Amino acid sequence: MALTFKISGKNFDTYNNSNTYMNSMIVEYIEGIEVIKAFGRAGVSYEKYAKAITDYRTFVIKWLSSTWVTMKLAFALFPATLIGTLPVSLALASAGTITASQAALAVMLSISMVGSLAKLEVFANETKQMQMTVEELDSLLTMKSLPEPEKRANITSTDVELKQVRFSYSGNTEEEVLHGIDLKLPQGSFTALVGPSGGGKSTVAKLIARFFDVTEGSITIGGVNIKDMPLSQISENVSFVAQDNFLFRCSLLENIRLGNPKATDEEVKAAARAAQCEEFILKLPQGYDTPAGEAGKRLSGGEKQRIAIARMMLKNAPIVILDEATAFTDPENEDKIQQSIAALTKGKTLLVIAHRLSTIKQADNIVVLKNGAIVAHGTQEELLENCPLYQDMWKAHIGAKEWAVSSAGKEEKAYV
Template sequence: MTLTMIISGKSFTQYDESNAHMNSTIVEYIEGIEVIKAFGRAGTSYEKYAKAILDYKKFVVKWLSSTWITMKMTFALFPSTLLGTLPVGLYLTMHGQLIISQLVLAVMLSMSMVTSFAKIEVFSENLREMQYNIESIQDFLTMKELPEPSVYANINSYDVKLENVHFSYTGEEKDEVLHGIDLTMPAGSFTALVGPSGGGKSTVARLISRFWDVTSGGITIGGVNIREMPLSQLSEMISFVTQDNFLFRCSIMENIRLGNSAASDEEVREAARKACCQEFIEKLPQGYDTPAGEAGKRLSGGEKQRIAIARMILKNAPIIILDEATAFTDPENENKIQKSIEELTKGKTLLVIAHRLSTITDADKIVVLKNGCIEGAGTQEELLQNCQLYQRMWQAHVGARHWAVGSQKEGEDSCLAL
């Protein structure tokens, strides 16, 4: 049995890795089946899926074959305990060193050892599997939590300030994504972040919410460094709406109530009405009580985004961060939601990450980010005069709008001609 464990143990890590690879391939194939079919890659993807399973099968058969001889010998020798115990026990009993009851107990124990020894092998494999799983998540188990004080900080205003902020996801200077960002957002102001993709806009927003800590520099709210306030206090002050919104496994009502756990049902419905959610929620099988797991399959990206906006409206935080909050919203409801957001954000510190420049022309300050650096900052008029990057972005935006309108008119004229 010891020899079996040694032989088996050498391949156990490889077994777990092979099993994990097969499982991930199966999940990838099933979750990505729509994309696979859309691009006509069903054959290639299925080959990868089938190969992972066959490779796993071959490895397991080979692994078990390597221990077949020693395992069979083990189980063949297990019953021999009785062949040794019984004659010796009879001999000792005949010479008065054992009584009958002791002999019977000895025989019973020798026979029960077979099952116990067999369980040792199973238990040892379970221990090795536990060790592999723990080692694979060791980085997460030992990951340091963000330090935070236990006492709420005294905040008198809600101006946000970034001072010489550097940030790297790895902590190494060569991997920096933000390089010395200085930005001031006065309380009650409307600030917009624009720029090419990958410039660091979303990173700035997430650092303000302290999803991560800055590598160097500092971020303050009301003059207090966000590291000096509990995360619970920070989360109470900031509402964050992203493009990628998540619905939890509870009802639509409770998903919206995440914005304010103390809100009444009527307050939740009012927030949903302001976010233009009422119409599609009422079409769900159980309305507001429909489980989000079921509803999530029926809702579009724009509808999920409106639920996130309803959460924000219900929360009514003094600092609001919007990452293109109406990106997936249909034109019919976009204007209504924009008006609701404008009404909600009056007097609040608002940071908007914008891709459609027409939505931020009235911003108090527009900040242009490129490659983790600020290329320019100012009002719409100032940037059009002083920032070449913003000028090109604006011209491209206006040109795209004119192209769309022109294409529509040409199509209408063609229809009239026909």
């Protein structure tokens, strides 16, 4: 029995990893089935999915086979306890050392031990599983959190300033993604971040919202380092709308109300109208009470973005960060949403990350970011005159906008 436990224990970690991998492959295959079919990868992906299950089955069979001999041997020897217990009990009873009832009790106990010892293997495996689960939960519960003070900071303005900000997701300087960023967002100003993909634009936005802490340098709001503010205070002052937005499995009304839990139904609906949400919401079976579905899968990308924008409008924070917030929005609604955002962010400190340069040409300051460093900054006119990278980006943007595919399938000029 002890040998069985030893062999079983050695393989339990491998079993747990194998089981986790198989489950992740099942989830990946099911969630990615649309992409798999769209690119004709059903065969390859199914083979990968089937292999994960087959490998798991093979491992479990080998694991059970390795303990089968010792386990069956132990079960075969358990009944042998009766062979020793019965004659000894009879002999002791005959000699008067124990009574007949004690002898019978000894025999019954020896028989009952067989079932208890048989359950010991199952119990040992369940204990090991509990240990693995507790260790995984403990790693999450003891995960290092961002330090924050207990007292709220006294903020007199909503200026945002980054001073010599350096950042690495891993903490290693060799993997640094931002290199000495100096940037100031004056209160009430409109600042835009543009540049090639992977340049660090979204990272800058997330650092301002304090999703992470900078590796070096500092970020201040109203002259106060955000590390000296409670996270709740930062959240109150900063609205963040990402390109990919998560919707919870509850009604659309409650998803929007997340921006301000104290808002009335009418205030929520007013924000939805401003974000051009009401048109598609009222077409849904239950209107505002329609569940968003798992991760908002009942809605299109553009509709989810508009829900997220409605949240931001309802929150009404003094600092607004928009990370490609209208990237999935159709052209028909984008102009209306941009007008609503412009009206609702008037007087607020606004930071916009955009690839559609026409949406930020009116910005007070356009910052060009490349490879984690600021290449240039200024107004639209200044950058078109002095920044070759921005000039190339603007030409590419205008070139893309000037061509549209007509309903007949022919290319025609469409000066926008």
